[in-house]
């Protein structure tokens with residue numbers, strides 16, 4: 001579920017991560033994260049918290065794309081295996097590991113600079129399915145309205161060009 005105001009995937013969010021995700025063969029979701037100067041922690045290297053954010057996005061997108069149900073991150077674990085330099089691209093492949101009631105288990109590997117590059121970061125997450133009232137009762141009403149309008153436009157586009 002793409003939301004244009006999202007820090008992870010929003011196209012117009014200044015300073016956002018601008019991650020793009022797509023479903024690929026084998027029921028995986030692939031995402032790319034281009035690491036820029038703005039993502040630094042240590043000199044010349046990506047900040048671990050931002051890498052975790054990139055995986056939250058990639059995993060959330062996996063839940064959205066494969067299950068098409070609203071869910072939020074309950075738990076997120078990351079293993080940082082190699083430094084991720086500024087100027088590199090993380091190729092993230094995420095998969096659905098299981099569903100138990102409202103609990104959705106997903107995991108992902110992030111490889112450096114190529115689909116078959118060395119694994120730099122791995123993550124696992126538990127998402128929990130929620131009703132839309134989660135967003136209306138905890139978030140701003142106008143933000144939810146904007147999201148709904150965008151979704152309606154998206155659906156109209158799908159009708160025209162499926």
Ligand SMILES: CCCCCCCC(=O)SCCNC(=O)CCNC(=O)[C@H](O)C(C)(C)COP(=O)(O)OP(=O)(O)OC[C@H]1O[C@@H](n2cnc3c(N)ncnc32)[C@H](O)[C@@H]1OP(=O)(O)O
Pocket residue numbers: 001002003008056057060061064071072073074075101102103126128130
């Ligand atoms: C394209 C979209 C990309 C989106 C990417 C970004 C996604 C995000 O970052 S979402 C924002 C960050 N996350 C949040 O704000 C969530 C905040 N937390 C909450 O709202 C609640 O704690 C919530 C909804 C996760 C769970 O609360 P609630 O609805 O009361 O359910 P609850 O009964 O506590 O939990 C449901 C089940 O999940 C389990 N669970 C919940 N949290 C955890 C956790 N942290 N660790 C392990 N298990 C957990 C519970 O044990 C329970 O299991 P069972 O059914 O076996 O008893």
